[in-house]
Amino acid sequence: MDCRGVFLYNRPMLKIGSLKLESNVLLAPLAGISDSSFRLICREFGVGFTFVEMINARALSYKGKKTKKMLRIDPHDKPIGIQLLGAELPYLIQALEVIESFYDFDLLDFNVACPVRKVCRRGEGAALMKEPEKLEKILKGLIQRWHKPVTVKIRSGWDQDSKNAVQIGKVAEQSGVHAIFIHGRDKNQLYAGSVDYKIIADVKKNVRVPIIASGDIFCAQSAQKMFDETGCDGILVARGALGNPWIFREIDEFLKHKRTLPAPPVSEVIKTLLKHLELSVAEHGEKNGVALMRKFVGWYFKGRPYVRPLRQKVNTVKTKKEFVALIETIPALANQREMC
Numbered sequence: 001m002d003c004r005g006v007f008l009y010n011r012p013m014l015k016i017g018s019l020k021l022e023s024n025v026l027l028a029p030l031a032g033i034s035d036s037s038f039r040l041i042c043r044e045f046g047v048g049f050t051f052v053e054m055i056n057a058r059a060l061s062y063k064g065k066k067t068k069k070m071l072r073i074d075p076h077d078k079p080i081g082i083q084l085l086g087a088e089l090p091y092l093i094q095a096l097e098v099i100e101s102f103y104d105f106d107l108l109d110f111n112v113a114c115p116v117r118k119v120c121r122r123g124e125g126a127a128l129m130k131e132p133e134k135l136e137k138i139l140k141g142l143i144q145r146w147h148k149p150v151t152v153k154i155r156s157g158w159d160q161d162s163k164n165a166v167q168i169g170k171v172a173e174q175s176g177v178h179a180i181f182i183h184g185r186d187k188n189q190l191y192a193g194s195v196d197y198k199i200i201a202d203v204k205k206n207v208r209v210p211i212i213a214s215g216d217i218f219c220a221q222s223a224q225k226m227f228d229e230t231g232c233d234g235i236l237v238a239r240g241a242l243g244n245p246w247i248f249r250e251i252d253e254f255l256k257h258k259r260t261l262p263a264p265p266v267s268e269v270i271k272t273l274l275k276h277l278e279l280s281v282a283e284h285g286e287k288n289g290v291a292l293m294r295k296f297v298g299w300y301f302k303g304r305p306y307v308r309p310l311r312q313k314v315n316t317v318k319t320k321k322e323f324v325a326l327i328e329t330i331p332a333l334a335n336q337r338e339m340c
């Protein structure tokens with residue numbers, strides 16, 4: 001991706017209903033990734049709003065233990081949103097009852113973006129892009145029941161022949177949502193192919209609620225490009241934050257002062273990864289916490305010459321002690337220039 005360009009930054013504070021956010025750069029919902037430890041690491045580098053991992057309303061309405069564990073929030077991890085997936089209002093309402101009685105979320109988002117086949121086959125996620133009337137009923141039901149801001153996350157459309165984000169955006173606004181998140185790819189594109197900036201700009205022009213855009217935010221310049229090309233009010237960082245929580249500091253610095261921060265030295269990457277590991281083990285216990293951290297090693301050291309053997313070795317690591325010992329070999333692997 002081309003991350004060059006010079007742009008201007010002059011954005012008002014992001015307000016979603018009654019919720020005022022300090023920053024208009026948010027951490028995207030990331031199923032399987034954005035547990036409490038990942039969110040806390042991103043907070044360290046300045047992200048102002050996070051989401052817990054997407055929750056299936058039906059699973060939560062059955063009061064599943066694992067699902068409820070996903071909803072634990074650290075006091076430092078605020079403000080924070082919850083995203084629900086589902087297509088049947090009764091289950092969604094039951095899920096809201098569980099959420100309200102146990103947790104203090106600042107925002108409820110409804111997922112109309114998930115492209116996973118088995119999800120869409122159930123008529124959930126991106127499949128609702130094809131059912132505006134049903135979507136309207138669900139959104140109205142949620143808004144009536146939930147007393148804090150409600151948003152919706154949509155895609156540009158179902159496929160390239162049905163790019164109806166503008167229509168769905170209008171339906172969402174008429175239903176009463178307080179903001180719209182939009183991933184500028186259609187359902188068939190999944191996470192590849194080019195982001196459609198124009199359709200995001202069209203949605204922005206056609207509704208009055210804030211538009212928070214998503215797609216290929218991998219550096220400060222791509223963040224600026226999203227603001228400039230779409231006129232959006234905020235952005236979501238998704239894959240760009242994997243192994244790179246520094247991206248939030250970089251974007252902030254660039255948008256405010258036009259300064260490009262240098263990449264963190266290997267010593268800081270190691271320190272951050274080890275802190276992430278500590279948090280993960282505290283959250284999930286040693287066995288699961290270590291297992292969940294394996295994939296992050298490849299992301300934290302992406303592009304470095306020793307990343308491949310490191311990834312292979314980390315897959316055999318089982319305890320925190322072994323994990324730390326492996327990571328402590330990195331300074332010897334890295335060259336002197338990288339270390340300073």
Ligand SMILES: Cc1cc2nc3c(=O)[nH]c(=O)nc-3n(C[C@H](O)[C@H](O)[C@H](O)COP(=O)(O)O)c2cc1C
Nearest residue numbers: 028029030031054113153183214215216217238239
């Ligand atoms: C591993 C992974 C998990 C995701 N989980 C969710 C999710 O639970 N809910 C959602 O609305 N979007 C989810 N997304 C989509 C992202 O929030 C984002 O919209 C998308 O990745 C585009 O942004 P990017 O190109 O900057 O990664 C996920 C994406 C990835 C890569």
